[in-house]
Amino acid sequence: MTETAIEFVDVVKRYGSVTAVDRISFSIRRGELVTFLGPSGCGKTTSLRLIAGLELPSEGTVRIAGQDVSTRAAAERNVGMVFQSYALFPHMTVIDNVAYGPTIRGGDKKAAAERGMEILAMLGLEGLGKRLPSELSGGQQQRVAVARAIVQQPDVLLFDEPLSNVDAKLRRRVREEIRDLQRRFNLTAVYVTHDQEEALAVSDRIVVMNQGRIAQIGTPRELYNSPSSRFVADFIGDANLIEGQFEGTSFVAGDLALTLPGGPGNGPATISVRPEQIALAAAPQGSATVTNAIYLGSRYEYLVETAYGPLLVSAPITSAPLASGDRVDVEIRPDGFTLLES
Template structure:
């Protein structure tokens, strides 16, 4: 079987005997000497939800995850799991399990021995530990591979062994640290779907770290975007994509063209925004009359030959890249160079061709407040 969730009886499989627990950070700070890695961070992960900590390298997301696990201790603030203050508890006392980026499998042990290792260390008999391990291996579609060594498995199979080992103790919270970074693109997509379906089927509370915005959008109930040790914005994938709080979030969550425009009216729920000689009606998002920055998603821009130029601005194609399901363009325009994606078009527009540019707000154009 190729997927964790490919077992048709997944939803009927024995679920965790423990109830999913919440995770709460209250004004948590982590310092390493004079360096602040996490700065006054507060958030809540509701029971049974998958929340992703997303951000570039060095933003504090992995340190935050390690503080949930008890692998790092908070310098200030309070951490609660299931309503219990665990701020000063060791990793062994927190009832959480972590799937590491490297998988951290023991090469000299079989798959079964790897998964049974945790219960065995905790004093469970070898027979019972093996039964617990076999249950989890069956759950994730690895039954029949229990006698193999990790080196005899594919990358995706090794990832699932790591997940089974984390699940075998039925933790209150399951943590993933960049779990797909060692997989190729096609396998990444498959395994992230597996993780998401497993989390939902077993009602697991999951904190998931990644720097890959597409991965975060695909698996998350909510996303916490971090930048420079602080939280930049928290919301659902749709909220972050369609209503970014600032320029950093707009640019980090999906591709975005950041362009200048002008609000030409001063009140109402929608704003009349002028961009490149074209007027658009957009949600106001608290801004008044005057200059604004806009985030325009690549597929919110359409190109044509300009035979009907009403409500459009003119530009020139500088580069076209055919990618099978879509064509990507770089277009020179009065509002700057634009990155444009058009889906389903068979023939590319040649570089150097003049084009009429139209904007479709319903596909993703947002005013950036305070920019």
């Protein structure tokens, strides 16, 4: 059985009358990278701070490496953290920044510096140990912050919006570096972001949060292809939410009819359909109309008006693209929709 690295059991965090985290429970396996994802104020950063010991729970239990750390301060937990601002000491060299943690805890300064140099080399920062943080690029500073956390050999490595200060063009490369490092060192990592694409790219699993509660936990593929609620479907990627009625095993909305064996029976229902799960075919007598056609280089996006509401459709590049005003037939792939919880 895989060892559990982090566990929350009925954790609540209140600030006065405000409940920031509302009785959440989850576990993270050793060597796993899990991302907390959600809009501002959803409780994701508070959850990270509860792991770090920067906040203590109002109720419930936090365990790290099997030990109850609910009442332990940050200094009493073997946790490394990469802050949003990197929090590097500007007056200290790169290697002094990296070796700071082990040294301040009473470790041998020379051994800490040697270990720091090894990790800097692994991160592609060999030869930069004597520079000041101000002499590095944003991406290099981010890697120094990671090195400083790794050198302490933490049970858990925490990332608080680590790419918010990285140039947009570097963001893809830096997130790939973080993922590679996490795998190479077999780190248990918790990552906080509000960026859905970033979360999908780096995570083993994602914890989607909303209003202090967990909306859904799953792999990136599970959350994208099988969202459990309107919130998750709408928050992760683009989704068409279609409201209709179930009649036996058929979902009906306007002139749309889809079969779902083992459906919920008769009554109102909502399905989620991703834009790439819809096919359009030009048809002079088609039941739908293209209202906007957008060229995005690698694909087209179409806005289509139907009898059951507007749809966003993603389509591959073709030699005969559709244009605004074209009549079309709409086909939703048989396995291309998800029934959402009421």
